[in-house]
């Protein structure tokens with residue numbers, strides 16, 4: 001006869017003996033799920049990845065120019081900010097077009113929920129970039145900076161960081177867009 005402790009222990013271990021089928025993501029079973037290589041690329045280098053550096057740098061540059069205007073009062077900085085905000089928006093749209101083509105043309109990218117999450121975050125960022133530029137053009141370079149211009153460009157920096165981090169996750173975690181033919185020696 002088993003002792004109470006031995007019975008309790010076998011009752012605890014019993015379920016592991018039952019064969020439970022592992023859950024499988026049905027989308028991952030589609031053969032084209034593994035096709036993730038970029039199609040909007042120059043010699044295998046995705047154009048989207050090349051373009052995103054511009055909205056990132058110019059969006060942050062707008063905030064930097066606003067801070068320098070606050071600090072120095074020099075009217076050069078709000079003029080620099082309006083050009084930086086415009087450049088961030090225009091290059092953001094170009095990056096968005098390349099990214100959207102990638103999203104629609106590459107089956108393995110299109111099938112992953114994370115790609116659509118990135119699309120939504122990026123569209124929100126593009127709206128903020130457009131607002132930051134349009135507001136300055138409408139109100140006037142220096143008058144737009146305080147308080148709304150600088151608040152908007154601060155928000156743009158935070159949203160850019162989030163979008164860029166998420167884009168990096170697509171590339172470095174899910175390997176989206178990267179080449180499937182290794183040229184390593």
Ligand code: HEM
Pocket residue numbers: 038046047048049052055056092095096097099100101102103109115118119122123125126160163164165166167168170171176177178
């Ligand atoms: C609006 C639509 C957008 C879509 C559909 C999109 C889609 C994608 C896709 C599919 C990738 C994976 C790499 C590739 O296939 O090229 C990616 C990467 C990335 N995205 Fe976007 N994107 C969009 C906009 C943006 C914007 C506005 C930014 C700016 C911050 C951005 C930042 C990034 C970054 C930093 C990466 C990683 C690039 C790398 O390190 O190689 N994306 N995006």
